[in-house]
Each structure stands twice: as structure tokens, then as C-alpha cells.
Amino acid sequence: MAPKYTLRYFNITALAEPIRFLFAYGGIEYEDARFEREEWPEIKSKMPFGQVPVLEFDGKVINQSSAICRYLAKMVKLAGKDDLQAMEIDAMVDNINDLRQKIGLYAYEADEELKEKKRVPLVNETVPFFLGKFDEIAKTNKGYFVGGELTWADLFFVAVLDYMNFMFGSNLIEKYPNLQKVKENVLAVPAIKKWVEERPKTAA
């Protein structure tokens, strides 16, 4: 019997959305347990590393969104056709996470003066550098990131893109046709399309 999965996260897309995409893709049942911001302090104190998302099943509480995604990706056969592809997917996901963290270091900077100082190199250097590389990779792989076919690296990117756009303040992929193609390819998967249409509408 399949275990009963619970995904615990804020009522936003962000770091839980790649996990939700994978559950949707595989048609795997789970409880999408969303909480409101005012509940966070109490929940935080019970989380293994004070962080969410976590995946709960069989008495285990696992944190780290990429680790959770990789586990589900193996289950739904999106983790590459061999160990070499699995490594290329993993590297791509960590490159996406690097970009996300760099945008986050700017977006969550509380000091307005420092934030403005961080904005210039982010907008002029970091973001175009990463997205230029990603676009090139997507071009080589015909609208996917690895092996010319759908993997969890594509789902991961498209699922966190809304959150990255939200933090950055504009549409990151506007000038990158091959990244737009990745987005189209992922959103064309019927189960993902259905999820995106039906998911709760949230601010981020």
C-alpha cells in the first residue's frame, strides 16, 4: 500500500510548488497541508530544521525541497535514464537554486540602502549571466534542460519561476525564448496543466 503523504508549507507556491508539480505529474495522492503566516512560529518549532516544506509519511518528517523532489522524481520516472543524466539534472537544479538564492538575498534584504546596492549587480550581471546559460542549455536540449526530454529539472524551474519572478519584481524569462519553451513544455503536460488551473490562487 502506498504511504499517506503530507506536504506541509505556507499557502504559497515557492519551494513547495516543485513538489506539488511532481505529485500532480505522477497522479500521487497527498495532503497539501497549507498553513497561514500566523501559525508559522508554532509550526516552525516542531520542524526538524525549523524549515518548510517538509514531506511527512510513515512517521518520518523530511526537509529540503530538492531532496524531496529527487525522491518523487525517481518514483514518477523523471530522474534521468541513467546516473549520468541524474547528475546533469541534479547540477541543473542546484544551478537554479543558486540563482534563486541570489535573488532571495536581494529580495529579503531588510536594509533599504543595502538592498538598492545589491540590486545593481543582480540585475546587470548575476541574472543575465545565469539566465543566458540556462537559455543556451535549453536551446541545446530543444526546450528541455537535460537529454532533450522532460525531467524534474524542467518541472523544478517552471514551478519556482513564479516565486523567483515575485522576488525579482518582473518576468525573468521575458527575453529568453528557450526558457519560454521550457515553460510551455512543462505547462503542456496535461496533469500539470490541470494542477495549475485548479490550484489555490495565492499571492506568491
Place this chain on the structure above:
Amino acid sequence: MAPKYTLRYFNITALAEPIRFLFAYGGIEYEDARFEREEWPEIKSKMPFGQVPVLEFDGKVINQSSAICRYLAKMVKLAGKDDLQAMEIDAMVDNINDLRQKIGLYAYEADEELKEKKRVPLVNETVPFFLGKFDEIAKTNKGYFVGGELTWADLFFVAVLDYMNFMFGSNLIEKYPNLQKVKENVLAVPAIKKWVEERPKTAA
């Protein structure tokens, strides 16, 4: 025939050392290609994401140290006995990377005033929080992090510990007996012991 592997990195331990530990553990031949700081600008411009370490083989150049480690860990059978253990290892490694990045955000802060401001919560909250959790996990798993036996999560932690200590300015695990046990267990593996004795002596 096994491919010819080249690992390219600075002449320090840091992010390349977990990869070197895994090569040593598996007795896998590779070129440990170290460069000096003055060579970095030229090398950087040729790296896929302007970053090292990279693993080069069969015409591929792969960045992201955790992705490279996971690939080698599968090869040398340190990646867990099933997908569930693999996820637990992956989450542990990402938790270690979270701590490393938090220490790095302090250590590499160029503004002395800001650096001092970051030091207090790092020393009093972040580091004890993470290490307390890690120590608890190591206690439950009898001197290992996952499943009560050696996995690449243990090698990863011990291999980057010198670098984290260097950035932090003191021995992080001094007050954590179960993390000391993880270190002992990893350094007791004959191939690792031999590598650590024979490896180039470097500043970090």
C-alpha cells in the same frame, strides 16, 4: 574502460574535498587538477557557470559539488540502500550545505561592521542550532548520519569540516561528541586515512 576523470579546483580542500574523499574511498583514478589563485580569472571564464569544482570526463564539464558527489557515491555504493535512504542522505547534505552557506555569508562579508553584526546571531543561534540537530542525528545513528552506517553524507561533512572551521575561526564540533564520532568513523576508513595523510598540505 573507465573514463579519465579530471577534478578542477583551487589548491585547497573546501568544496572539492568531498569529491576527493569519494575518489579515494572508491580507489578511482582521477587527475586532481589544482590551480593557483592568480590563474582563476582565466579559468573562471571557461567554466560552465563561472564556478569550481568541476568534474570533467568524456567531453563533459559538470559543476555543482553535491551533484558530482552523488554521482560518485552511487558508483562506490555510499548512496543508501534504497530511495528512502538516498533522500535522507540528500536532505542531510543539503542541511550541511545550508550551515556552510550561513557561515560563508559571515566569513566573506567584506564590510567589517556588517561582518561583526552577522557574527553574533551566527555564533549564538545558527551554529548551535544546526550542530545540535546534527549531533542528535549522529547519536540516533550511532556515529553516522543515515541508517546507522557509512554513507556519503558522513564523508561530505568530514571533508568540508576543515573549510567550515577555517571560515568560522574555531573547531565547530568541539562540544559535540557524536559529531566527533562521525569524524573518527570517516577518518578510520583506511582509504580515507591514507588520502588525508598524503594529500597536499594547504592553508584551507
